Every structure is written in C-alpha cells, then in structure tokens.
Amino acid sequence: VTIRESDLLRHIAARSRAMPAHVRIGPGDDCALVTLPGDTLATTDQLVEGRHFHPDWPIDLIARNAVGRSVSDIAAMGGAPTCALATGALRAGFEHADELFDAMARWARHWHCPLVGGDIAVVDGPTVLTVTILGAPHATRAAVTRSGAHAGDAVYITGAVGKAKAANWKHPVEPRIDEGAWLCDTLGDRLHAMIDLSDGLGRDAARIAEASGVRIEIDGDAVPLAQGVADWRAAAGAGDDYELCFCAAGDVPPVAPSAVPVTRIGRVVEGSGCTIAGADAANLGWDHTDR
Amino acid sequence: VTIRESDLLRHIAARSRAMPAHVRIGPGDDCALVTLPGDTLATTDQLVEGRHFHPDWPIDLIARNAVGRSVSDIAAMGGAPTCALATGALRAGFEHADELFDAMARWARHWHCPLVGGDIAVVDGPTVLTVTILGAPHATRAAVTRSGAHAGDAVYITGAVGKAKAANWKHPVEPRIDEGAWLCDTLGDRLHAMIDLSDGLGRDAARIAEASGVRIEIDGDAVPLAQGVADWRAAAGAGDDYELCFCAAGDVPPVAPSAVPVTRIGRVVEGSGCTIAGADAANLGWDHTDR
Secondary structure, three states, X not given: OOOOHHHHHHHHHHOOOOOOOOEEEOEOEOOEEEEOOOEEEEEEEEEEEOOOEOOOOOHHHHHHHHHHHHHHHHHHOOOEEEEEEEEEEEEOOOOOHHHHHHHHHHHHHHOOOOEEEEEEEEEXXXXXXXEEXXXXXXXXXXXXXXXXXXXXXXXXXXXXEOHHHHOOOOOOOOOOHHHHHHHHHHHHHHEEEEEEOOOOHHHHHHHHHHHHOOEEEEOHHHOOXXXXXXXXXXXXXXXOOOOEEEEEOOOXXXXXXXXXXXXXXXXXXXXXXXXXXXXXXXXXXXXXXXX | OOOOHHHHHHHHHHOOOXXXXXXXXXXXXXXXXXXXXXXXXXXXXXXEEOOOEOOOOOHHHHHHHHHHHHHHHHHHOOOEEEEEEEEEXXXXXXXXXXXXXXXXXXXXXXXXXXXXXXXXXXXXXXXXXXXXEEEEOOOOOOOOOOOOOOOOOEEEEEOOEOHHHHOXXXXXXOOOHHHHHHHXXXXXXXXXXXXXXXXXXXXXXXXXXXHHOOEEEEOHHHOOEOOOOOOHHHHHOOOOOOOEEEEEOXXXXXXXXXXXXXXXXXXXXXXXXXEEOOEEOOOOOOOHHHO
C-alpha cells in the first residue's frame, strides 16, 4: 500500500470540519489559527515504535498514548489543553495511517484539544509520532512549575506507580488533567511544585529537587503501588505512569473528586538530591535510551 | 557514542537561559509558558533524513531547513513567528545532537521564534526532525488563507522557482517572513490568498484554486526561474522553494523592500483547477512519497 501524503492530509482536513469556536482556522491551510488566552502553555513529545509502543498494539492505544503523553505535560503545570498538532513519520508499508490519525484526532477531542494541524511523512524505519499540545494555565493559580518546592513541604502523588510496567508498558495513558486543575483550585498558592511521572518516580522527583534547590526524601513504604508491582523499588524505577507528583504546604485532601487517591509519600528538606528509603533516587528512573 | 536523552535535554535548557520577555517559562519544565496575542497561528512540519536532507549535509543547513520549513508556513499566512518547539528522533550513533539542537535554537532565534521546548529520542532508522512554530497574524490584515482568491485577481510569486532543485535540494530555506508581512501592510484586504511553495508551484497554486473554488491560469513564460533551471516545466514541478504565491486585486509593487522581486505570473478566473501554459498544473508538483 502506497501512502500518498497529500491524500492523507486531505483526509485529516476532511475529518476536522466541526471545530470548537476557539479554532478559527483548522487543518488544511498553511497554519491553524486559534484564539487562546494570552498566556499559553506549550509542550511537545514523541512516541517511537519499538520504544514506547509496539506495532502489534491496537491503533487506538498507540494514538491515545501519543496524544496523552503530551497532554500529561499540560496537566503537570495545572493547565487545560486547548489544541493539538500531530505529525507522523510512518514506517513504509504501514497500512493504518487513516485509522491512526482518526484515533489521534478523537483522543485530542476527548481531552479538549482538537487536532488543528499535522503532517505525514513515510520513512524506512520505525514510526515516530510527535504531538504538540497548547494549553491554558489555571486561571487563578497560574502555571505550576517544578521549581517552587520549599523545605517544609510534603510530597504527594496521585494514583499509583508501576501501572505501565506491570502491563509490560501496553497501558493506556490517563493524563491527570482534572486532578491537576483540582489541586490548583483547592491548594492555590500552597501547591508549590508539580511534575508528571514519565521517567519514573525516582528520576522525576529528583527533577523537582534539582529545579527547586531542595532535597526530597521519599518514604518507600508510603509509595502507592499498582496491582502486580512487588515493591517500591521496582515501581519507583519504572516510567510511563503519568501520575502527578507534587509538593505542597498544609493540608491536602486524600482523594480527588475524580476518586483518584492522593497519597503523602515524603517531605521536602533543605539540601539537594532525592532519596527513597534513604537510597539515591535519581538513578532509579529510566532514561529512554537505556531501554 | 551513546546519546543520553536527559543530558541532551539539559543541554538544550542550559543553552536557553536568555529568552525574550514573552517567554515566561523556557525549556526545562514540563511545558513552556509564552505570552502570545490572543489569536495565534500554529503549524508543524517534519524534516526526514534521506528525503529532505542527507546526513552528509552541514549540520547548520539541516537545522536551518528543519526550522525554516515551518517558519515558511507562518510567512504564508502573513504572520510573524513567536516561538518554536523542536523534537528530534535521531538515528542511533548520530554524533552531532548537541550541535544540531544548538543550530536549531540559533535559527529559531534568527527568525524571532525562540526554541521554548523539545524532546529527543534515539531511533534505529532515519533521523526525523519535527518543528512546531507559533506565530502572530498580521495586526491589521489578519491571517491570509488559501481560500480567499476571487475571479479577476492576478497571481504573483516572490523570488524565483527551481532554486532547490537546481542545487539538488542542498539549498538553504529562506522563509519570506518580511515579504509576507510587507504584502499585508501594502495590499491589506486586496491580498486575497497566499501559500508557500513547498511542493512545487503547480501543485501549490492548485491548492489555492481548490480552496478558493476558482481556476488559476499561469503563463509559463512569466514564471521567474532560478539560475540553472532550463524552463518553467522543470521549475514548476520542483518543490522546496519556499517562495510565496499569492492572489491579489489591483496594483502590486514589483519588488519588496528586501529587494526580493514580485512577479505577476497569471490570473484567477471562474471555474476550477490550475493550468500552466494551458496544461494541468496539479500533477507537476511532487508528492513527498513519490521521491
């Protein structure tokens, strides 16, 4: 099957006629035109065949995870997704391009960020999907960075870790958009720093510590584990959980309105680095090149 | 050489400290935060090794063309680039990742759209660079689409066609940002439709005709040719020129303040399709899958 890129792009444009009001010009012109709040969040991420997904996975799961990974970055700032752009460098002979882009468009709409632009190329190599998401920061809290943690804060996590690993990474990404917004609503300026867990609790919590110039100490036994995960050490080193890890002062409710639990797992102190049960956590996370 | 993605992303962040005021949060957090005009242009495009560039090209040229292709889409709407996000899926063993991202950041700054986010992965296959550009539409003309051409308009082109082909595609992209803005300034609402020439004059002019519901007739002998191009037929079928093709009513100055010439090459009439010297032009352009 020869993929004609121009036909595919036409296909995307044809599927994209019904757009929300903030999309002034959708796919099919040189650019999209979108009406955004003046302050805009922007993030981009890649999903690579053989690394982040396998070609025998359902197309819908591949599409979901391609879009969801980037949506999760918006959630990590406490923001709301507003629009998406997606490109595919598709392995020559890949026969599901229409289905894949339809599914990406569907997941983008699901997370309130309609697909407003894209591009398709064919490559003699693994498929690479790249998704850019724009978003609006929370209206009152503004954007939550990694760099605001203070000594004295407690460290929390939504949901459980190790889900993707327990499923051998064939696991649907569920970005915590509602939970991130709810934390901004509920905690306001007491929500000091936040990150989403893409590379493992150990490595990602260490990133908050580094960006904030503080030390984070995580109590291994307090880390909530996904079903099928034996212990915190396995879970904390596993990536692709897309839970939110955050540092806050004062009381934090133990469960979000979405029913996702929020668990206190540690504390922020003066110093540097990140430990789990006293061990250096920075090396527990995985680097995508290590797989 | 093993590429550690986390080291590379750190490298990007470290190189990105000095940002213009509209970049509130630059690379290094989950998202960038940028202050934009409410109406924002957005486009994304890919540069694929073996298709759009060859690995023995200078890194600076590869970087320039990766960023320039997307910037050209902003120019085609008459807009001004404001920020960029770039990802690289780099062929395993590629040794110039730092240099490549430094060069992309430099070209992004050159075109006034600082690189505010990115991602790097390693693939067992050709390198794929994906660049998303956000931009501001022209302040008074607003965004110029492909769909506004009217019967009675004349058709124009900036510069000359066939440059990239004459150089066997080893040719630096020069997006016509200043010229696009100047056309908006000068022509205002008389500038009815515009596109940038990425896939060849024939195919791209046909896209204006299709989007506008009109017929475009191009005079082959009027098409300005780059040095080394024998005739309009070769030039009009060649891609990667990144000149602006536009339809306008009334007088158009023959040269932009940048000294780039503006040439009248045809007319818009009622009907459908696009011809060059009477021949169907739609099939002259190239589809990226055909190469």
